[in-house]
Amino acid sequence: MKRKYEFDEEIAECPLCNEFLCPPIHQCKNGHVACAGCCEKLKSKECPTCRAKPFAHSRNLGLEKMIESLQSACVHAPYGCTEVVKLKKEKHVEDACDYRQFKCPVPACSYTGPKREVPEHFRTLHNASVYRDPSGIRTRKFHIQYWKLNDRPHIVFVLDTELFVAHIHEVNNKCDLRFIMFACSSFGxxxxxxxxxxxxxxxxxxxxxxxxxxxxxFNNQTTGNIWEKDNLIILPNVDPTSELTLTLTLL
Structure with a gap:
């Protein structure tokens, strides 16, 4: 039976910036290591610890291999994710995890829940239209034809690993002209x-x-204003019975 060993987390930290060491890991001729970012800044300068020069003398392949083998639970494990994450995270990206927690950007709504439940929350609580990748081949493009505004103030798009929402805001000015504004935001x-x-x-x-x-x-998790001037599209004189054709492409 293989023995299990404990690992001192400080060994895997860059002594210069205290960030987690990620390959490539360089060292001076005396074995003092640093992360790739710090090595790039130091380049041909001397080692901050022993003054050996140049600092990025060689790669520490043994430490690289050991760190690449490290595994840990996903940071969203407390919310139900059972994935075991390796350092490289090719198969499971924590930012795209279905259990990542998001707060609802709709004003006065206090909901916070996992990513996979956000579209249903919008549909049931905010009367949103929810559209998923129509092709199944990750084209990152939607084409919605003959869609009517009615009373739906939000459209949620589920595409690849992204959640994307268009907030629809009606404005009536003093001239009785009716405007519909679309403000698009991402989750995180x-x-x-x-x-x-x-x-x-x-x-x-x-x-x-x-x-x-x-x-x-804009990232609706970090801003409180969903009507940002840089991402509005304004449709003047739209009647509730008007038919809309929408083409959305994520770049």
């Missing part, structure tokens, strides 16, 4: 970009198209 992704095009067809048969390209979807 600070770098998600998208293209969106919406064609509105009135009951009289008149069509108009609005689009927004290379827009950055």
């Amino acid at each position: 992704n600070d770098s998600l970009k998208y293209n969106i095009q919406i064609t509105v067809k009135s009951k009289e048969g008149v069509s108009s198209t609005s689009k927004l390209d290379n827009a950055l979807a």
Whole structure:
């Protein structure tokens, strides 16, 4: 029977920045190690510990192999995830874990729950339309035809590992002109970009198209304002009976 060994976590920390050591791990000629980021900053400079130069003298392949073999429970294990995560995390990315906890961005809603339950929460509690990847081949593109606004203020898109929501806000100004604004947001992704095009067809048969390209979807977990000026698409004079065709592409 194989013996189990305990591992001192400090051994796997970079002594310079205290972050977890990830390969490639370099060392000076006396064996003092540092993470790849610190080595890049030091480059040909001397070792901060023993002054040996250059610091990034060679790779510590033994320590790399040991660290790559380390396993731990997913950080979302307290919420039900049973995955055992290796350092490289090829098969299980914790940011995309179905058990990752998200708070609902709808004002006055106090719901917090796992990622996999968020679409159903929006559908049942906020009367949202929920759309999933129609192709099954991860094209990251949706095409919704003949969709009516009615009383649904949110559209939730479930695509690959992303949750993406379009908030629909109606504005009536002093001139009695009716505007519909779309503000798109992501759940926990600070770098998600998208293209969106919406064609509105009135009951009289008149069509108009609005689009927004290379827009950055704000992270609704870190901001309290869902009406950010940089990711709004405005549709003027939309009637509740108007038919909408929406094409959304995540970049």
